[in-house]
Amino acid sequence: MTDVLRRGRASLAFSFFAQGAAFALLVTRIPAIQDRYGVSDALLPAFLAAVPILAGVGSVTTEQLVKRIPPSRLLRWSQPVVLLALLGVGAGDRMVELGIALAAFGLAVGALDASMNMLGVSLQRTYGRSIMLSFHAVYSLGGIVGASLAWVGAHWHLALWVSYLPVVVVLLPAALIGSRWYVDGESAPVDEGSGEGGGGGLVFKLLLPLCLVMTFAYIGDSTVSNWSAKYLQDVLGSSEQLATVPYNVYMVTTLLGRAIGDFGVRRFGAAAVVRLGALVAAVGFAVVAGAPGAWVGMLGFTLLGLGLCVLVPQTFAAAGRLFPGASDAAIARLNIFNYVGFLIGSPLVGALGDAWSYRGAMLVPMVLVLVTLVYARSFAAQPDRYGGGHERPRTADVGRGSNGL
Numbered sequence: 001m002t003d004v005l006r007r008g009r010a011s012l013a014f015s016f017f018a019q020g021a022a023f024a025l026l027v028t029r030i031p032a033i034q035d036r037y038g039v040s041d042a043l044l045p046a047f048l049a050a051v052p053i054l055a056g057v058g059s060v061t062t063e064q065l066v067k068r069i070p071p072s073r074l075l076r077w078s079q080p081v082v083l084l085a086l087l088g089v090g091a092g093d094r095m096v097e098l099g100i101a102l103a104a105f106g107l108a109v110g111a112l113d114a115s116m117n118m119l120g121v122s123l124q125r126t127y128g129r130s131i132m133l134s135f136h137a138v139y140s141l142g143g144i145v146g147a148s149l150a151w152v153g154a155h156w157h158l159a160l161w162v163s164y165l166p167v168v169v170v171l172l173p174a175a176l177i178g179s180r181w182y183v184d185g186e187s188a189p190v191d192e193g194s195g196e197g198g199g200g201g202l203v204f205k206l207l208l209p210l211c212l213v214m215t216f217a218y219i220g221d222s223t224v225s226n227w228s229a230k231y232l233q234d235v236l237g238s239s240e241q242l243a244t245v246p247y248n249v250y251m252v253t254t255l256l257g258r259a260i261g262d263f264g265v266r267r268f269g270a271a272a273v274v275r276l277g278a279l280v281a282a283v284g285f286a287v288v289a290g291a292p293g294a295w296v297g298m299l300g301f302t303l304l305g306l307g308l309c310v311l312v313p314q315t316f317a318a319a320g321r322l323f324p325g326a327s328d329a330a331i332a333r334l335n336i337f338n339y340v341g342f343l344i345g346s347p348l349v350g351a352l353g354d355a356w357s358y359r360g361a362m363l364v365p366m367v368l369v370l371v372t373l374v375y376a377r378s379f380a381a382q383p384d385r386y387g388g389g390h391e392r393p394r395t396a397d398v399g400r401g402s403n404g405l
Contacts, residue, residue: 039095074111220285223349253303274314281307284300284307349364
């Protein structure tokens with residue numbers, strides 16, 4: 001059974017890696033996609049907004065599908081769709097083809113994100129210790145690899161399909177082979193009407209604090225991904241070349257923070273790690289807002305990576321603890337607020353920057369991240385039905401491998 005879990009963890013980690021690479025390859029080549037299809041600046045926001053909106057639809061649909069289909073099966077088939085849709089974005093010629101490819105990408109990404117985190121939470125419950133941050137660390141690593149490959153494609157002026165095809169050819173069969181070892185966990189039994197599952201359903205009031213934290217975290221993340229380069233160049237006076245560095249630094253520090261974050265959770269508890277992460281992220285936004293020059297601004301973006309990196313993985317893990325009998329449904333519903341934050345963050349900072357100042361705009365995500373401190377108690381380990389205060393491995397949670405093990 002230990003071998004089953006180890007293979008399940010490794011195969012799921014690869015799925016996180018592949019998803020990180022695919023998403024980075026899409027978002028970092030948006031200017032090239034715009035040029036290929038002749039998408040105007042006025043129309044581009046509609047295309048970009050359509051992806052997270054459809055991803056939210058995919059996540060809602062996943063909540064219903066997992067009542068009949070194991071999350072491992074949804075993950076097994078949604079990941080190839082994401083990769084093929086990425087290739088479709090690079091290979092099309094007409095705007096309608098771009099729309100179809102992005103629609104398929106968005107819907108599949110919603111199912112993919114939800115099912116990956118469902119499996120991650122169930123594995124963590126089975127292990128009986130924090131491992132969720134390690135999956136998201138691998139996602140960050142995939143994002144760094146994807147962004148690096150995108151840079152190579154842009155540097156050598158490669159056609160989009162030429163940049164995407166080798167990645168898809170490698171990742172797609174590897175993901176399909178790895179999917180043989182996914183492990184579906186079994187939810188713990190829940191008393192009828194308990195509010196955790198069964199007849200009681202989800203209690204949205206309990207989930208709402210986590211939904212807010214997820215939204216605030218992604219507002220912060222989208223602020224960095226969409227505005228760091230412009231901020232460094234236009235506000236802090238850096239060169240165009242230096243302005244490309246903050247996002248890479250942010251991704252690297254996100255990877256480092258997540259790589260060691262599980263050890264912090266095991267030692268100090270999830271609530272303490274979330275509080276520290278929120279404080280570090282708030283300091284990072286404050287440093288960015290008050291930076292006198294580019295290098296101090298770079299320090300601020302570095303702190304943002306170290307702070308924000310723990311919030312999303314721990315939010316998914318907390319949902320699994322709050323609703324052990326309905327964790328799949330809770331995670332699918334919580335995952336929607338990933339896309340809500342992404343949709344709100346970039347336009348919010350842009351509107352505030354134009355109407356007020358970009359320095360002032362950076363204080364808004366800082367305040368939102370600080371609100372996380374109010375909800376940090378939602379991340380504390382929930383007492384289980386045996387009276388303990390920590391998660392325990394339960395043999396019923398080991399579940400079954402998707403290949404019948």
